[in-house]
Amino acid sequence: MLFNxxxxxxxxxxxxxxxxxxxHRFRWALLLGASYYFYGAFKxxxxxxxxxxxxxxxxxxxxxxxxxxRQKKLWLWLAIGVNLGLLFFFKYLDFSIDSxxxxxxxxxxxxxxxxxxxxxxxxxSFYTFQIVGYLLDVYFDVKEPERHPGIYALxxxxxxxxxxxxxxxxxxxxxQFGKKIDYDYHRVVGGLRLMLWGFFKKLVIADxxxxxxxxxYADPGQFPGWVLLIATVFLVxxxxxxxxxxxxxxxxxxxxxxxxxxxxxxxxxxxRSMQEFWKRWHISLASWVNDYVHTxxxxxxxxxxxxxxxxxxxxxxxxxxxxxxxxxxxVIWGLLFGIVLCLEYLTADMRQQLFRGWPRALVSTLAIxxxxxxxxxxxxxxxxxxxADAIYVVRHCFDLSTITASQLTGSxxxxxxxxxxxxxxGLGMIIGLEIIQLWERKERIHEVVGRLPKLWRWLIYxxxxxxxxxxxxxDMKQFYYFQF
Amino acid sequence: xxxxxxxxxxxxIFRKVFKAPDxxxxxxxxxNDVDNWxxxxxxxxxxxxxxxxxIKIPLREMITIKTVGDLIAIIERHTAx
Numbered sequence: 118m119l120f121n122x123x124x125x126x127x128x129x130x131x132x133x134x135x136x137x138x139x140x141h142r143f144r145w146a147l148l149l150g151a152s153y154y155f156y157g158a159f160k161x162x163x164x165x166x167x168x169x170x171x172x173x174x175x176x177x178x179x180x181x182x183x184x185x186x187r188q189k190k191l192w193l194w195l196a197i198g199v200n201l202g203l204l205f206f207f208k209y210l211d212f213s214i215d216s217x218x219x220x221x222x223x224x225x226x227x228x229x230x231x232x233x234x235x236x237x238x239x240x241x242s243f244y245t246f247q248i249v250g251y252l253l254d255v256y257f258d259v260k261e262p263e264r265h266p267g268i269y270a271l272x273x274x275x276x277x278x279x280x281x282x283x284x285x286x287x288x289x290x291x292x293q294f295g296k297k298i299d300y301d302y303h304r305v306v307g308g309l310r311l312m313l314w315g316f317f318k319k320l321v322i323a324d325x326x327x328x329x330x331x332x333x334y335a336d337p338g339q340f341p342g343w344v345l346l347i348a349t350v351f352l353v354x355x356x357x358x359x360x361x362x363x364x365x366x367x368x369x370x371x372x373x374x375x376x377x378x379x380x381x382x383x384x385x386x387x388x389r390s391m392q393e394f395w396k397r398w399h400i401s402l403a404s405w406v407n408d409y410v411h412t413x414x415x416x417x418x419x420x421x422x423x424x425x426x427x428x429x430x431x432x433x434x435x436x437x438x439x440x441x442x443x444x445x446x447x448v449i450w451g452l453l454f455g456i457v458l459c460l461e462y463l464t465a466d467m468r469q470q471l472f473r474g475w476p477r478a479l480v481s482t483l484a485i486x487x488x489x490x491x492x493x494x495x496x497x498x499x500x501x502x503x504x505a506d507a508i509y510v511v512r513h514c515f516d517l518s519t520i521t522a523s524q525l526t527g528s529x530x531x532x533x534x535x536x537x538x539x540x541x542x543g544l545g546m547i548i549g550l551e552i553i554q555l556w557e558r559k560e561r562i563h564e565v566v567g568r569l570p571k572l573w574r575w576l577i578y579x580x581x582x583x584x585x586x587x588x589x590x591x592d593m594k595q596f597y598y599f600q601f
Numbered sequence: 602x603x604x605x606x607x608x609x610x611x612x613x614i615f616r617k618v619f620k621a622p623d624x625x626x627x628x629x630x631x632x633n634d635v636d637n638w639x640x641x642x643x644x645x646x647x648x649x650x651x652x653x654x655x656i657k658i659p660l661r662e663m664i665t666i667k668t669v670g671d672l673i674a675i676i677e678r679h680t681a682x
Binding site: 419 | 620640641643644645647648651660663
């Protein structure tokens, strides 16, 4: 079930109403039933997979707690193996076969393995990482294993964050399901307000920015450099509004039930380095990879000193890239981030010396521009249909020599098959969003709105709802991150 | 080793690894209080600590370190053994 569907608009209030009517001891069962219904509505077979992952990790965690050193490790690897094995099978098998076939093609071995063509079960990358995190937490005694099978199943499948995160931590989410939560008007309305803002970002901003992006990225070779650049800047904001919008709906939805999920985005384009960017963008994934991949690896290679740190950064970003998708574009996307982070690490002292004495505001502005430019360039690999397209866009998007005055007129844009209305609206929405984000330095916008006098509050709700209904794209466009 | 001796040795390591020549250690200090004490430099610092004190800090203990005080306690435990 998609958040942006009529199905969800009926489903969510019904579940919320039943949640507050039912006594506390039955609520986990309601949320679990609702979550399985939510997931099963995509494809009923997916439930079998979710159930297998849940059952294996539930049993393994309890066994791990009882077992001694060697056996404990065995249970850990067994459970991680099953979960990552399923992820590999459904997400990476065809990619691996395809890559193998290509290599064999280069050596003219005349052998070609058939592709499996399995469909990617929605959300599998998200809930698999959440399960693996839990298993490692239990292994390292950070968390006691959950004994209640229903509560554990709910931890894996809690519908607001099941299919696109935030990837939750066992230490944050599991204890909350056991707590008795009373109905609190302000909390519920606060959650709904955040959901409304999330829907606005997704349906109005992201889906409408997609109009220009889809046109340009369908055949980038047809467009001059400046159009490629604008489309790529649009792309950065589309992905941001789509995914942070989804996260807001998830966090707001969970808040209605009294469950606090972790923050997933924190004004990422205000970052002054790539390292800071990854503390502000998809925080739940970046911190997961930091805690469960980067830290153990850096620990293991600590005797390599600086090289150990650099090696673990590259592996961590390789994991982030591959997590996103089974294609070389994502591998390169991840490695590019890794290389930039390594360079930042190596040049930290030099940069500090270089900019010593410069006005602080100027250094900050330059640093923000630098970070944003890297994000723009790297994003090309995230979106381009083929590797050749990505290289084409990288090579041409900063070439502004082909710009002509006639291209900048409405008819000039129409001649390129671009709707000028959405070009101008796109730029306007991005500027508007940035003004709001500047405001959000101190407090999130939905909290500011919540404190306004009633009349203003309702006026804003009205404007947002009308904007969603009139400009919202209701073609049931999937959330960008569902493909992962 | 006394806590004072450990703190003095640790101060030298922190100043070198985190490039903070004037840093004064306090048990309540967290990574947020020390420039350059981030996930990239943390394991390098741990390695220097292991070398200096002749101990091995297991990963499951390293991940529990939230303050300088936590680290001092771990070093005390290992050097006492």
